[in-house]
């Protein structure tokens with residue numbers, strides 16, 4: 039899962055003037071506004087879609103991150119959605135890119151907000167089809183039985199939240 043911090047432009051994307059902060063009329067929060075053209079630069083969280091691939095024997099696939107942040111830690115495949123695809127399609131695409139694996143029959147595990155990162159992570163589980171191998175941004179892939187998930191080496195809070203819910207739901 040690629041993650042980059044929220045970046046704030048200090049200049050108006052429309053007219054190039056320097057932005058300032060103010061509470062717009064009818065609003066309740068301080069925003070970045072352009073006093074020159076009046077444009078309000080809302081800063082919204084970005085959706086990330088991920089999939090927990092589940093094998094027939096109940097093991098799940100995790101990938102080990104080859105990139106910062108959290109290089110070397112384990113996470114299920116996921117990443118930023120592209121415009122024009124559904125969250126399910128994004129989760130399946132990221133699984134193909136990162137683990138060279140197809141997943142089917144996706145069902146929602148949960149939605150997790152990482153407020154500090156400015157992302158909303160939408161996590162599915164899906165039936166894994168075939169074998170996996172390390173793809174983009176991954177050092178290796180491995181299958182873990184539910185009792186052998188490497189809780190101390192997971193990448194993000196949202197990784198742990200989703201996996202704990204998945205394990206609990208599985209019973």
Ligand SMILES: [Zn+2]
Nearest residue numbers: 050053072075
């Ligand atoms: Zn402007």
